[in-house]
Amino acid sequence: MNLSIQLAPKNKHGLLLANPVMTASGTFGYGTEYSHMFDIQKLGAIVCKGTTLEPRDGNPQPRLAETACGLLNSIGLQNIGVKAVITEKAPLWASWRVPVIVNIAGETIEEYAQLAGELDGVAGISGIEVNISCPNVKAGGAEFGANPDSAAAATASVRAATSLPVLVKLTPNTGDIAKIAMAVAEAGADAISLINTLKGIAIDIAKRRPLLGNITGGLSGPAIKPVALYMVYEVAKAVEVPVVGCGGITTASDAIEFIMAGASAIQVGTASFANPRAPLDVLEGIEQFMEKEGIKDLAELIGVARR
Numbered sequence: 001m002n003l004s005i006q007l008a009p010k011n012k013h014g015l016l017l018a019n020p021v022m023t024a025s026g027t028f029g030y031g032t033e034y035s036h037m038f039d040i041q042k043l044g045a046i047v048c049k050g051t052t053l054e055p056r057d058g059n060p061q062p063r064l065a066e067t068a069c070g071l072l073n074s075i076g077l078q079n080i081g082v083k084a085v086i087t088e089k090a091p092l093w094a095s096w097r098v099p100v101i102v103n104i105a106g107e108t109i110e111e112y113a114q115l116a117g118e119l120d121g122v123a124g125i126s127g128i129e130v131n132i133s134c135p136n137v138k139a140g141g142a143e144f145g146a147n148p149d150s151a152a153a154a155t156a157s158v159r160a161a162t163s164l165p166v167l168v169k170l171t172p173n174t175g176d177i178a179k180i181a182m183a184v185a186e187a188g189a190d191a192i193s194l195i196n197t198l199k200g201i202a203i204d205i206a207k208r209r210p211l212l213g214n215i216t217g218g219l220s221g222p223a224i225k226p227v228a229l230y231m232v233y234e235v236a237k238a239v240e241v242p243v244v245g246c247g248g249i250t251t252a253s254d255a256i257e258f259i260m261a262g263a264s265a266i267q268v269g270t271a272s273f274a275n276p277r278a279p280l281d282v283l284e285g286i287e288q289f290m291e292k293e294g295i296k297d298l299a300e301l302i303g304v305a306r307r
């Protein structure tokens with residue numbers, strides 16, 4: 001069976017995954033944290049925690065709240081900063097079979113470009129995933145990904161700063177996600193990942209106050225799966241570049257739904273908190289499904305629900 005997938009067919013380096021199962025940024029650390037739980041080298045790719053120019057402590061506690069079938073988080077991009085990623089993490093990644101993609105976050109276009117430039121050519125880094133769910137400080141705090149112009153500008157700045165494969169990760173907190181996806185593809189994205197978390201809030205009724213220290217948070221987990229699936233379906237229809245589906249994927253059937261909707265690869269996020277082996281379980285389940293259905297190549301499944 002062939003489960004491999006090329007996520008950056010037009011890029012000179014390419015981004016060849018042995019299989020379509022990736023980890024979602026912020027839910028799998030730097031990969032090392034999970035390496036004693038199962039053989040992480042079996043995965044298609046690992047996406048590391050969102051990385052900023054400087055290290056960040058993140059938002060005030062509490063930063064997590066469970067919801068019905070989901071999780072609200074307001075971590076606030078706590079991370080070690082790009083320099084530590086390059087000096088402390090990348091040398092280890094360079095010895096891995098599984099490709100590692102660095103997720104980046106900036107508050108200005110210039111920050112995105114600088115991050116991409118610093119990561120360019122670093123051994124052990126196979127691609128960049130651009131998180132455009134961050135507030136654009138120069139444009140009054142609206143998310144970069146909330147409109148086609150700022151989404152395209154962030155993408156173009158990264159594209160110009162690196163020859164690495166560039167995945168752009170869309171936010172669901174917008175009106176027309178297909179329009180944003182088209183703008184991002186036009187601006188040079190090799191692939192598009194979606195979705196990031198949906199904005200949400202929880203109230204502590206004993207304290208009569210918002211539960212999260214940051215007041216608002218991002219909703220993830222099974223609760224958002226139908227929304228994510230819909231957005232993948234719409235975006236895969238609108239763009240030629242590969243689409244990576246993410247949002248509530250917990251089982252192999254969830255993953256297969258995303259692939260049938262048009263995703264070339266998928267990411268497992270919140271599911272890893274309850275079951276650290278979830279990405280491997282999903283991969284094994286996809287293999288079993290293909291065997292049972294007599295499917296020789298994963299490509300036969302991509303987008304079949306749309307034909």
Ligand SMILES: Cc1cc2nc3c(=O)[nH]c(=O)nc-3n(C[C@H](O)[C@H](O)[C@H](O)COP(=O)(O)O)c2cc1C
Pocket residue numbers: 024025026027049050051071073075077103131169195196197219220221222224246247248249267268269270271
């Ligand atoms: C605790 C936590 C931290 C996250 N951190 C990031 C991040 O740093 N960058 C990013 O692009 N997405 C981040 N995400 C979003 C996930 O990568 C994913 O897009 C989202 O959770 C939906 O997938 P899921 O339902 O499978 O978790 C985070 C999600 C969670 C739950």
